[in-house]
Amino acid sequence: HSTERSCLLRELHRFESIAIAQEKLEVAPPSPGQLRHVFFHNALPFVGFGFLDNAIMIAAGTQIELSIGVVLGISTMAGNTFFSSLFLPPAAALGNLVSDLAGLGLAGYVEALASRLGLSIPDLTPKQADMWQTRLSAHFGKAIGVTIGCILGMFPLLFFGEEEEKLEEK
Numbered sequence: 673h674s675t676e677r678s679c680l681l682r683e684l685h686r687f688e689s690i691a692i693a694q695e696k697l698e699v700a701p702p703s704p705g706q707l708r709h710v711f712f713h714n715a716l717p718f719v720g721f722g723f724l725d726n727a728i729m730i731a732a733g734t735q736i737e738l739s740i741g742v743v744l745g746i747s748t749m750a751g752n753t754f755f756s757s758l759f760l761p762p763a764a765a766l767g768n769l770v771s772d773l774a775g776l777g778l779a780g781y782v783e784a785l786a787s788r789l790g791l792s793i794p795d796l797t798p799k800q801a802d803m804w805q806t807r808l809s810a811h812f813g814k815a816i817g818v819t820i821g822c823i824l825g826m827f828p829l830l831f832f833g834e835e836e837e838k839l840e841e842k
Contacts (some may be wrong), residue, residue, distance in 0.1 A: 677835040687798055699799040707809040713815030715820075716791055720782040721775065722821020728774045730828045733767020 702710070740763060800806060 689733075695781060699797055701803055702794075702796060702800045702806055702809075706794055706800070708793055710776060710796070710806055711735065711816075712807040712815035713794055714810045715817030716789065717783055717786040718814045718817030719821040719824070720786060721779070722818035723825040724769050724778055724782065725775055726822040726825025727765075727828055729767045729771035731767075733764045734764045734828070736770075737763035774816075775824035 683818065794801075
């Protein structure tokens with residue numbers, strides 16, 4: 673939106689002027705509270721990304737595996753057969769492809785939802801934002817966030833045992 677663009681431009685100019693003024697000043701490293709803020713600010717959207725990525729990949733991969741198995745007459749319960757070991761990796765790879773494509777389309781929605789949850793941007797100077805402590809906190813936040821999201825995104829596995837039993841009975 674045009675209002676968002678003008679707000680961003682104003683903030684960029686403010687950052688630029690602060691950065692020019694601070695070239696002569698020594699900046700203190702971010703406080704532990706600021707680093708926690710950076711951590712959570714980076715973790716929150718990645719919980720959503722990890723959740724969607726894993727949930728979609730598991731659901732799509734399972735459906736692809738089931739459809740390939742049905743076409744070729746391979747039982748999903750026959751995990752040790754030559755044919756099932758041949759078609760499981762392509763099903764997982766295609767499930768990952770579907771998940772990645774969905775992630776591209778859903779990225780904006782995840783970021784919008786994360787911003788609506790009210791976690792504001794950390795108040796750091798440009799020098800503080802570029803310090804190793806801040807970058808480390810941001811990377812840990814992303815890593816922990818995506819890990820939590822991926823674990824939560826494994827929920828479709830709770831439902832697939834029943835489907836496989838029904839298919840085995842048929």
